[in-house]
Amino acid sequence: MTRRPELATGAGVVALLVLFTALCGPGFVLSPQWIVQASEIGVVAVPLALLVIAGEFDLSAGAVLGAASMTTAIAHGYFTAPLWLAALLALAVGVAAGLLNGVLTVLSGLPSFLVTLVSMLLVAGATLGLSRAITGTSGVTMRSTDAAVVIDAPTVWWPVFAGAAAFVLSCTRFGNWVQALGGNREAARLLGVPTVRVRLVLFATTSLAAALVGVMQTIRFAGADVTRGQGFLFACVTAVVVGGQRSVLGACLGSVLCAVISAGVHQAGWGSDWAPLAWGVLLALSAGIGLASRAGSATVSRNSP
């Protein structure tokens, strides 16, 4: 338990599922409303976890989600581009934002927390300004979309991202580099790890994932507005931290935990007045578990796949 913090998260997930099933009936696990939300958080939390394992951070994911949403909506709903082109453009915006994060972090040598805070403001500000300049408004409705199911499938994308990330982290040289970077960047560089390339790839993947969620939400909800994604980053960071900041499995369990709490609080009819309190209690618990596990695993190797 203390060596694998994700096991503590897993136990938390099971306990919550039991609790909410008892309160709301078997439908809570059998026909889960929370699975789509868990998948969307998971798609971003998985690459974000790799980034965190490599010792970096990304605060701009929410703003990138908003930028990709508006790119899709403006390209498809306003300029009537075909959906695949709009989606590709939005994903390109995501990759570009991620590369910008990576290049700025590498060049400036500043903590990525600060760099991505700046890029969050830049991206969100540019989204608002450009949206109003181009369309005159900050909310754009999509044209009707029938052939959109292929892209809008979070429950498929999540396992794909998680499987690929788990494989890369535990079975490839790139995965070793990621872990080495998180251990000691200078030592990793001296050992021949291409630190710049690894970080660029991780930043780009995280932003690409955020952009993908933005595209999916824009298709599913037939439009976008510039405030999209402001609250999303919070859930992703929570998922990564609660999951132990060490493994893909932990991030996935953290994503389920966040979505289950979010859904359960409403389905149990407690009223959303209690939702923020539940988030706070959850974070406090995870911090406690993390402290306990660090104390217990002082002699265990830092990263487990």
Next chain:
Amino acid sequence: MRTPVTLLLITALAASACTPRHQAPPDPSAGITVAVIAGPLSDPFFGAVKSGAERAAADLRVRVDYLAPAASGELGAELVRLTRSAVANKVSAIALGDYYPDQQDPEIRRAVDAGVTVVLVNSGEPSWQKVGATAYVGQDEQRVGELAGQRMAEAGVRRAVCVNHVPGSPVMAQRCAGLRTALSHVTEITLASAEATNPTATQQAISGALSADPLVDGVFTLGSGFAELAMRAVDSVKRADKVRVATTDLSTGVLESVRDGKLLFAVDQQPYLQGYYGVQVAVQQISHGLRPTTPVRTGPLVVDRANAASVLAHNRDGGIRGAR
């Protein structure tokens, strides 16, 4: 480098704002600057307020500055700061929304005392006379909820959920309170800001509230985006035949849903007119001392199946009604 620019700005401001008070210019509205202080432009609703104010400025040949707090900031405190800086910049008039009366009213009174013409727009019906404003342009928020409740009751709704996406805002609370006077049973769900900006979480919150109470047969949302999410939530719990959805504020999606009968109705407050009339009233007061004697009400205007198509036609004219 900075000093000449600042000097230029000060000179320009002084020239544009102060001249008409000391001389008797031929055109009484020349040199008037109106600061419009309302909500963030990330909300398409306020984009329409700004468009209306700018149209009025062009028609009346005055200058308008639109100022708004950041979407995620401390709204009340920031509105107070914006009001103070507008007065410091010596604008001739301020048209602003009084969203948090407890925090904003003292500062608005100070602006009036400093000789600035103040018009409350969009929010402030209860306090416009108290603070010494020239007029109020907007709607009676309590009446919006009452009207919506009556229309929902006529459609057979007995037990409704009121979805409040700005917890702590008196405006939203008044709308839900109005709904409560017309319907026998209303529960209110509030969305934390992390939920309100995430459509997946919002949809889930609404479907959760529907699952928690199987007898609910109506949902009233307080923003156009939330109406579209509420319709999806109703579909996701397979109660589209039982639960009717209605909303305040418009978007293309909302109008199309009303036209197609999927949405019961949408209550519009015509934000473009609030911006337009707000500037208009301020300019008439400064130029000629003329003012309306009662609140100027731009809403509630109910858009239902009968008039949705015609409203939709005008919505194409660049964000006049809010979102595209």
